[in-house]
Amino acid sequence: MQTIAVALEHRPYAIHVGHGILPRLGELCRAAGLGRQVALITDHTVAGLHLGPAATGLREAGFKVTEVLFAGTDSAKNLRTAEEIFGQLIRAGLDRKAWVLALGGGVVGDLAGFVAATFLRGIPFVQVPTTIVAQVDASIGGKTGVNHALGKNLIGAFHQPRLVCIDTALLHTLPRRELVAGLAEVVKHALIRDAALFAFLEKNIEKAASLELAPDQLDWLIAANARIKAAVVVADEKESQLRAILNYGHTIGHAIESASQYGYLHGEAVILGMIGAGEIALQRGMWPAAERERQDQLLARLGVPPGLGRLSADLIAERTRTDKKRLDGRHRFVLARCIGQVEIVDGISDGEVRAAVEYVQRQHP
Ligand SMILES: NC(=O)c1ccc[n+]([C@@H]2O[C@H](COP(=O)([O-])OP(=O)(O)OC[C@H]3O[C@@H](n4cnc5c(N)ncnc54)[C@H](O)[C@@H]3O)[C@@H](O)[C@H]2O)c1
Numbered sequence: 001m002q003t004i005a006v007a008l009e010h011r012p013y014a015i016h017v018g019h020g021i022l023p024r025l026g027e028l029c030r031a032a033g034l035g036r037q038v039a040l041i042t043d044h045t046v047a048g049l050h051l052g053p054a055a056t057g058l059r060e061a062g063f064k065v066t067e068v069l070f071a072g073t074d075s076a077k078n079l080r081t082a083e084e085i086f087g088q089l090i091r092a093g094l095d096r097k098a099w100v101l102a103l104g105g106g107v108v109g110d111l112a113g114f115v116a117a118t119f120l121r122g123i124p125f126v127q128v129p130t131t132i133v134a135q136v137d138a139s140i141g142g143k144t145g146v147n148h149a150l151g152k153n154l155i156g157a158f159h160q161p162r163l164v165c166i167d168t169a170l171l172h173t174l175p176r177r178e179l180v181a182g183l184a185e186v187v188k189h190a191l192i193r194d195a196a197l198f199a200f201l202e203k204n205i206e207k208a209a210s211l212e213l214a215p216d217q218l219d220w221l222i223a224a225n226a227r228i229k230a231a232v233v234v235a236d237e238k239e240s241q242l243r244a245i246l247n248y249g250h251t252i253g254h255a256i257e258s259a260s261q262y263g264y265l266h267g268e269a270v271i272l273g274m275i276g277a278g279e280i281a282l283q284r285g286m287w288p289a290a291e292r293e294r295q296d297q298l299l300a301r302l303g304v305p306p307g308l309g310r311l312s313a314d315l316i317a318e319r320t321r322t323d324k325k326r327l328d329g330r331h332r333f334v335l336a337r338c339i340g341q342v343e344i345v346d347g348i349s350d351g352e353v354r355a356a357v358e359y360v361q362r363q364h365p
């Protein structure tokens with residue numbers, strides 16, 4: 001097991017990463033000084049696969065565990081579900097010393113984190129992420145929240161976990177489509193911060209997508225990515241705006257998610273968005289063609305989702321205009337300078353965005 005220290009000024013915490021560490025969860029939570037009573041929040045799918053060892057480990061370590069299950073779909077990540085869960089916590093007698101454990105993907109983590117942030121004005125919480133997206137992204141950084149009928153993730157709070165416990169063995173039950181979507185964020189991390197990680201992916205992307213990496217390689221990969229997310233989040237405390245680089249591929253990606261009415265998984269849309277951002281950087285002369293080719297080749301091997309040609313380029317381009325990161329009528333994009341280094345660029349025109357969307361459509365109809 002390796003431990004990554006997240007050195008936030010007011011609330012430092014540890015991320016433990018290891019293959020098969022779930023049975024040690026109780027011991028790790030005791031060492032973190034958490035109270036005796038815990039609400040373990042998870043979804044039905046994850047409960048069927050991984051709840052047993054998690055709950056047993058906690059009980060054996062002396063914790064009183066209340067199990068809370070919900071549907072776990074993005075459409076259930078809302079205030080109504082949160083309210084139902086509040087009721088269960090009140091009936092179970094949770095007090096201010098109690099805490100919440102999120103066992104699941106980003107949906108469970110966001111909702112359980114939001115419940116922990118707001119129940120009794122905030123109780124501690126622990127993340128046990130079970131998807132790649134959650135292990136390398138959603139569980140780190142303290143963003144919690146729920147969707148509103150008028151938009152995703154509009155209601156929420158920052159609430160840092162006390163501990164993140166990543167068992168990479170849990171990924172073996174994940175469907176391939178979810179693995180690929182998660183690896184999109186991994187490619188993004190490599191592209192924005194880490195050329196050596198990018199080179200590792202160029203050697204191993206097929207093995208990663210079918211989870212045929214050796215346990216120590218998988219641990220290395222997940223830990224490297226958790227470290228990148230944590231480092232960006234910590235640096236952003238002082239140098240605000242740095243966190244924005246995590247949005248590489250996300251402006252066009254979000255627009256595609258919205259224009260397709262969420263017909264793509266988030267990570268799939270980000271794959272298309274990175275190809276689009278690559279095209280803008282290339283056309284601006286910021287990024288050499290050979291480097292853009294390396295990105296697009298890697299994404300092609302990971303698997304670019306089909307069907308973008310069926311959507312209207314106008315609609316996608318229009319949806320980028322409603323992106324919250326847009327400034328003064330021009331677009332703000334994260335663009336690559338070289339593999340491992342990006343820049344935040346203001347003043348991208350509608351025409352550039354539209355041309356990039358059409359490029360992605362031509363390449364991946
Ligand atoms: N807070 C943040 O910073 C942040 C960052 C990125 C994404 N998010 C949020 O995360 C959510 C997406 O998270 P996600 O991609 O993890 O998807 P998810 O939570 O919807 O999980 C995907 C599916 O996989 C199942 N699953 C989870 N773990 C499994 C396992 N080990 N084996 C088999 N099946 C498993 C789930 O039940 C679900 O059906 C979105 O709501 C998004 O807004 C938040």
Ligand SMILES: [Zn+2]
Nearest residue numbers: 185250266270
């Ligand atoms: Zn993302």
